[in-house]
Amino acid sequence: MKWDESGMGRDESGMGRDESAAGGTNRADLGTNQRRSPQQESRCAVARLRRRSFVAAATAIGITSVTSRASASPRGDRIRVAAIGVGNRGRLLLDQLPADAELVALADCSLPRAEAYAAHKGVAIDIVQDYRRLLDRKDIDAVIVATGDFQRVLPCIHACQAGKDVYAEKPLSLTVQEGRALVKAVRRHDRVLQVGTQQRSMTINRLACEFIRSGGLGTIREVRVVNYQGSAAEPVPTPAAEAVPAGLDWNAWLSQAADRPYSPTWMAWMQWRDFAGGEMTNWGAHGVDQVQWALGTDDTGPVTIVPRGAALNAAVEMRYASGIAVTFVLEKGPMGGGVFIGDRGKLEINRNKVVSNPPEIAAGILARVDVAAEERAWSDETALWQARQHLQNWLDCIRSRERPVADVEIGHRSITVCHLAGIARRLGRPLEWNPDTERFVSDPEADALLSRPRRAGFELPVA
Numbered sequence: 288m289k290w291d292e293s294g295m296g297r298d299e300s301g302m303g304r305d306e307s308a309a310g311g312t313n314r315a316d317l318g319t320n321q322r323r324s325p326q327q328e329s330r331c332a333v334a335r336l337r338r339r340s341f342v343a344a345a346t347a348i349g350i351t352s353v354t355s356r357a358s359a360s361p362r363g364d365r366i367r368v369a370a371i372g373v374g375n376r377g378r379l380l381l382d383q384l385p386a387d388a389e390l391v392a393l394a395d396c397s398l399p400r401a402e403a404y405a406a407h408k409g410v411a412i413d414i415v416q417d418y419r420r421l422l423d424r425k426d427i428d429a430v431i432v433a434t435g436d437f438q439r440v441l442p443c444i445h446a447c448q449a450g451k452d453v454y455a456e457k458p459l460s461l462t463v464q465e466g467r468a469l470v471k472a473v474r475r476h477d478r479v480l481q482v483g484t485q486q487r488s489m490t491i492n493r494l495a496c497e498f499i500r501s502g503g504l505g506t507i508r509e510v511r512v513v514n515y516q517g518s519a520a521e522p523v524p525t526p527a528a529e530a531v532p533a534g535l536d537w538n539a540w541l542s543q544a545a546d547r548p549y550s551p552t553w554m555a556w557m558q559w560r561d562f563a564g565g566e567m568t569n570w571g572a573h574g575v576d577q578v579q580w581a582l583g584t585d586d587t588g589p590v591t592i593v594p595r596g597a598a599l600n601a602a603v604e605m606r607y608a609s610g611i612a613v614t615f616v617l618e619k620g621p622m623g624g625g626v627f628i629g630d631r632g633k634l635e636i637n638r639n640k641v642v643s644n645p646p647e648i649a650a651g652i653l654a655r656v657d658v659a660a661e662e663r664a665w666s667d668e669t670a671l672w673q674a675r676q677h678l679q680n681w682l683d684c685i686r687s688r689e690r691p692v693a694d695v696e697i698g699h700r701s702i703t704v705c706h707l708a709g710i711a712r713r714l715g716r717p718l719e720w721n722p723d724t725e726r727f728v729s730d731p732e733a734d735a736l737l738s739r740p741r742r743a744g745f746e747l748p749v750a
Contacts, residue, residue, distance in 0.1 A: 377433030464738035482698030504629030526550035597715025
């Protein structure tokens with residue numbers, strides 16, 4: 288089977304069993320988005336690493352709370368990293384880990400998969416099935432969390448509580464509520480969290496977004512993006528139960544999702560609503576993120592969401608407080624960006640690429656960068672879905688304690704837009720959204736879809 292960035296057909300989970308009896312978390316106070324200079328965006332200044340250790344209070348049913356405390360200085364120049372989730376994307380990220388980081392441990396609910404990656408690297412490395420065992424180690428500074436969407440937020444919060452910095456793959460969350468809970472945890476524990484929207488580290492994308500924000504296209508009238516497909520409620524007929532593969536902790540893999548027997552059908556988890564939002568949250572996490580960046584709305588979102596029907600893949604129109612319309616209408620188009628229509632022309636932003644009408648607009652942007660060097664740096668021939676420079680920004684910011692280019696608040700706000708599109712499709716009617724409170728306006732039915740019931744033992748802890 289051909290791999291794709293979505294992970295379709297393959298499982299990316301690295302979840303260990305969570306037995307937390309802690310209740311759900313309250314809505315967090317709104318985070319802040321620190322605006323940064325291009326120099327800061329490209330690399331954070333080098334400073335000392337700050338870490339905290341993990342302390343868990345055990346009860347008869349497991350961990351009920353997690354706290355953190357300041358710990359000693361790091362042991363050397365290299366940052367010691369562990370991975371939670373060694374599926375498709377996790378392996379690609381680890382293969383691209385910059386030289387000033389050292390991979391010291393792996394956690395995956397499928398032990399054979401973690402063992403296969405260690406064999407691929409030809410190294411002896413600690414492997415565990417329960418990721419919390421890694422968080423208790425004082426010699427680990429940071430973690431890369433490359434699990435499935437539905438498994439991601441919980442280990443990220445636990446890592447923050449344990450004093451670890453985090454690289455979290457996109458999409459950041461399964462629901463708006465758990466995304467805000469993660470922002471709250473990152474801020475409370477003073478952690479550095481980089482979201483895996485690597486286009487934030489691409490110079491061409493940065494220059495194009497700056498061009499739009501600075502008025503280069505004039506007044507923006509509309510942004511058109513791909514009408515990303517959503518996820519279906521469940522397969523029909525219900526998959527027949529099969530034996531759990533040897534070495535897989537099925538309970539841990541399910542994470543917050545409702546209990547069900549094992550079936551390989553669930554391994555294509557991105558298709559099903561219990562586990563993900565389909566391509567709307569997969570590629571949409573990249574495309575919408577570029578729209579948010581270009582419009583200067585990293586700390587907010589739309590105020591109205593109007594679906595054109597109640598179909599699974601209905602087109603959606605959104606409007607921001609500025610009056611700008613963002614429409615999910617393109618059947619073919621830039622998966623990693625959008626088409627910006629302004630008074631002075633059109634500019635299409637995609638991954639490490641821009642085109643325009645008139646062509647002089649894109650030519651002016653590209654004249655400011657060594658295009659050949661950028662293409663080499665981000666080439667899939669070097670590493671599939673290249674993220675090395677994005678990982679480097681994360682490592683630099685771990686040392687400096689600056690916020691990275693794809694900070695947790697930025698990632699949360701971008702994926703929230705995708706979640707809103709999915710909710711509007713499900714309800715099949717117009718919605719009004721308050722981006723300050725992150726609630727719908729006088730709409731309890733829609734508010735109920737901002738979170739989901741979590742299976743016992745996988746509740747969000749108090750951050």
